Amino acid sequence: MIEVKNLVKCYGSHTAVDHLNFTIKKGQIYGFLGPNGAGKSTTMNIMTGYLGATEGEVLINGHNILTEPYKAKKDIGYLPEQPPLYMDMTVLEYLKFVFCLKQLGKTFQEEQLEKIIRLVKLGSVRNRLIKNLSKGYRQRVGLAGALVGFPEIIILDEPTVGLDPQQIIEIRQLIRSLATDHTVILSSHILSEVREICDHIMIIYQGKLVASDTPENLEHKMQGNETIELLAKGNLSSVKGAVASLSSVLEAEYTDPDENGCISAVLTVSGKKDIREDIFWAFADRKLPLLRLANTRTTLEDIFLELTSAPEIVRPKASKKSSPRVQKKTIPEAKLPESKSENQEENEEENDESNL
Numbered sequence: 001m002i003e004v005k006n007l008v009k010c011y012g013s014h015t016a017v018d019h020l021n022f023t024i025k026k027g028q029i030y031g032f033l034g035p036n037g038a039g040k041s042t043t044m045n046i047m048t049g050y051l052g053a054t055e056g057e058v059l060i061n062g063h064n065i066l067t068e069p070y071k072a073k074k075d076i077g078y079l080p081e082q083p084p085l086y087m088d089m090t091v092l093e094y095l096k097f098v099f100c101l102k103q104l105g106k107t108f109q110e111e112q113l114e115k116i117i118r119l120v121k122l123g124s125v126r127n128r129l130i131k132n133l134s135k136g137y138r139q140r141v142g143l144a145g146a147l148v149g150f151p152e153i154i155i156l157d158e159p160t161v162g163l164d165p166q167q168i169i170e171i172r173q174l175i176r177s178l179a180t181d182h183t184v185i186l187s188s189h190i191l192s193e194v195r196e197i198c199d200h201i202m203i204i205y206q207g208k209l210v211a212s213d214t215p216e217n218l219e220h221k222m223q224g225n226e227t228i229e230l231l232a233k234g235n236l237s238s239v240k241g242a243v244a245s246l247s248s249v250l251e252a253e254y255t256d257p258d259e260n261g262c263i264s265a266v267l268t269v270s271g272k273k274d275i276r277e278d279i280f281w282a283f284a285d286r287k288l289p290l291l292r293l294a295n296t297r298t299t300l301e302d303i304f305l306e307l308t309s310a311p312e313i314v315r316p317k318a319s320k321k322s323s324p325r326v327q328k329k330t331i332p333e334a335k336l337p338e339s340k341s342e343n344q345e346e347n348e349e350e351n352d353e354s355n356l
């Protein structure tokens with residue numbers, strides 16, 4: 001288990017991680033999701049002992065990463081954003097070197113090495129110098145290094161960056177398979193990736209945790225009133241009359257008739273009631289053919305945009321011609337942070353942090 005308590009990291013006057021609190025439980029895949037510069041890598045670097053925190057602490061299975069580094073780090077395998085590889089070593093030499101660094105002893109070394117090479121599909125390049133490998137293969141070597149010793153917790157900073165589509169699929173499958181025996185934490189700004197792989201998502205924005213839940217619960221919590229899109233053939237006043245007969249419709253927006261005499265409407269319905277059948281009969285009674293009728297769902301993309309957009313650029317209300325999207329809502333316990341100006345970002349002080 002990992003406990004992150006009140007974590008703060010400041011680079012000069014810039015707060016990159018701002019009072020983060022969360023607990024990572026065993027045997028699940030956690031995804032850190034956030035836009036560029038949100039603080040994901042900084043948080044991971046602190047969790048793995050690469051970087052010191054300004055405030056707060058990280059406990060790995062009860063051991064403080066700073067005061068008991070040996071005990072804490074033995075349970076962690078880490079793939080940083082830029083894997084620290086030795087370019088003049090072959091893949092095999094590098095992995096043996098990582099074995100030595102982790103002080104795992106000689107027993108089962110060969111057997112485990114072969115298993116890792118097989119899992120990460122490095123067999124064909126095992127004797128090649130790392131400097132002669134492509135970016136994707138170097139990423140695999142970094143991942144293999146993180147797997148050495150098969151630690152209980154595997155932390156991966158953007159594990160699929162630089163891989164081709166086939167490799168991405170393979171690495172995602174590998175991550176999924178690791179979760180049966182390991183806890184995996186990965187960072188990404190690829191929404192579909194996090195949605196596909198992770199059991200639990202933590203959205204980080206400007207160093208703050210703005211949401212933390214399963215993908216399903218996040219989508220459920222963000223769902224307020226139901227939105228329904230329809231396309232009907234008829235004149236505007238008849239369509240409006242049909243909609244007016246539906247008591248649970250709170251709001252309706254209409255387009256003008258198109259060249260086929262069809263009108264699109266977006267209806268906001270109170271609560272989460274499915275009134276598609278009522279709509280069907282209301283339009284059928286008035287002899288208005290319904291050509292399309294669809295509920296719209298809040299997607300993880302909506303949630304991400306909702307929680308990580310500066311207030312002035314939060315996506316607009318459903319317009320007449322575009323697909324309807326949910327109104328701005330706040331997940332309980334998750335406060336929307338202040339937006340940051342570009343100047344503020346540019347003026348951030350560079351502060352050389354030495355690795356611990």
Ligand SMILES: Nc1ncnc2c1ncn2[C@@H]1O[C@H](COP(=O)(O)OP(=O)(O)OP(=O)(O)O)[C@@H](O)[C@H]1O
Binds near residue numbers: 348352
């Ligand atoms: N050594 C440093 N000195 C000054 N500022 C830094 C330093 N390292 C990171 N930062 C700043 O801290 C903030 C968080 O950076 P971090 O790399 O943790 O974000 P991230 O979420 O991992 O971003 P990305 O997805 O682009 O990798 C950014 O504003 C970044 O510019």
